[in-house]
Amino acid sequence: MFLDSARIFVKAGRGGSGCVSFRREKFVPKGGPDGGDGGHGGDVVLVARSQVRTLVAFRYKRSFKAESGQHGQGSLKTGASGRRLVLSVPVGTVILPDEGEGDAPLADLVEAGQRFVAAKGGRGGRGNTRFKTATHQAPREFGPGEEGQERHLRLELKLLADVGLVGLPNAGKSTLLSVITNARPKIAAYPFTTLRPILGVVEWERHRSFVVADIPGLIEGAHRGAGLGDQFLKHVERTRVLLHLVDLTDPVTPPLERVRVIENELASYGAGLSEKPVVLVGTKADMPFEPEHEAALKAYAGERGLPYRRISAAAHKGLEPLLRAVWSFVAEEESP
Ligand SMILES: Nc1nc2c(ncn2[C@@H]2O[C@H](COP(=O)(O)OP(=O)(O)OP(=O)(O)O)[C@@H](O)[C@H]2O)c(=O)[nH]1
Ligand SMILES: [Mg+2]
Structure with missing residues (x-):
């Protein structure tokens, strides 16, 4: 398992003055x-969404502030409340206090749509009308708006792979992983x-990020333990x-x-692996190869209704179309 993490700063909006x-x-x-x-200050709220798969977005922006409330006005007009700021995080995100403030999770967003108020907006201050009493008819007091809550939070996500790389040893799986992801496999x-x-x-x-798993190459008889076997499937x-x-x-x-x-190895392993969508990928296309070999692969893909893509990970060719095809499968099963 691989951990994706981020540290963010959230600040809710300040309440407007009375x-x-x-x-x-x-x-x-x-x-x-x-x-x-x-008006009240806006909250900063984290919401789990299935469309978001990783915490990558928080590498670009780490500080988040919600809008402050407007001040009150004459004629008993309450100031407008500040808009809340909603941040989308992947389902499975655990929210922890900042380093040094303990390791007990503040929230564990396990379902899509689940939310956590990360910073509560400040309450708006009271207008002078509220200070009027029988003996105090012309109050000049007012309440200042409350500060919005602010804090540093840690977000952690245990990643599950969306995409699996399979193939014989030496097929070029790790090379592909190394050019499309942040991983640096051997x-x-x-x-x-x-x-x-x-x-x-x-x-x-x-x-729109997703997780790819590179596993050891499979060989004939892997399900009986040949090579490294099918233990990693x-x-x-x-x-x-x-x-x-x-x-x-x-x-x-x-x-x-x-x-x-x-x-055959996928089918012998079971667990529905042979029913999974597959993209057939011809690799190392920067080197000479027999065109008939590729033609046979394409024809087979056609028969089976599988997409076929030709790539060269070494020359960075064909990667964009491949990722687009992959994304269509990753995005397909998303629930709203
Ligand atoms: N010319 C060329 N060589 C490649 C390409 N992709 C991989 N290779 C070479 O093929 C060999 C095997 O690549 P790996 O990425 O280690 O293959 P693998 O499928 O991960 O192999 P296992 O981990 O043993 O299952 C290495 O020598 C790579 O440099 C490519 O696009 N072009
Ligand atoms: Mg490898």
Whole structure:
């Protein structure tokens, strides 16, 4: 599991001051006090939303202030309340006090739509009307608006992968992860370079990030324990889409044979892996490869109704279209 975290500063709006005012009308002999109350300051509220997958947005902006309330006015007009500031966070975000202030969570937003008032807006001050009593007919007192609450908070999220990379050893999975995410996996020209799953976050435009899991390569018989076995497939059980990487440059084994190996292992593992949406990805396209190999892959993808994309992670080619295809699957299952 991989932890995404952020530290933010939130400040709620200040309450507006109460107003000191007296009624002055031509034919009314004794104008009384008529100062209205100040408006309340806006809250800063965190809301869990399923469209947001990571805390990446909080790397760009860390300080958040809600609007203050307006001052009260004469004629008993209450000031307008400040607008609340709503920040969207991923479902699964745990909100903790600042470092040094304890580790007991303040909130755990486990469901979409769940909210947490991170900073409470200040109350508006009372207008002078409120200070009027039988013996105090012309009060000049008023309440100042209250300060909005402010604090530093820590946000933490345990990431689950949205996208899984599968393929034979050496297919180029880790290389792809290294160019589309912030992760820096080990890459080498021998099989089983990757020994344990590694997660990375793709920043796909702002507020549209998702998590990719790179797992060790699978080989024939992985479900019986061959190679590193299928023990790591549990890390892709919860993903929305699998990227099945096929090395276009392998001159020895026909690509469809290699595709079948992986498909068989996914099916033998069970847990619905073989029903998951798949994007077939031909890799290392910067190197020479047999066009018939790619044609066979494309034809197979066509038959199965799978998208096919050709990439070169090394040359950064085809990545944008691939990510767009992936995003369509990641975004598809989102509930509002
Ligand atoms: N020319 C070229 N070489 C690539 C490309 N992608 C990966 N490679 C090379 O292929 C080899 C294997 O790459 P990895 O990314 O480690 O492959 P993997 O699928 O993660 O392998 P395992 O972790 O062993 O399953 C490395 O030598 C990479 O440099 C590419 O786009 N172009
Ligand atoms: Mg690897």
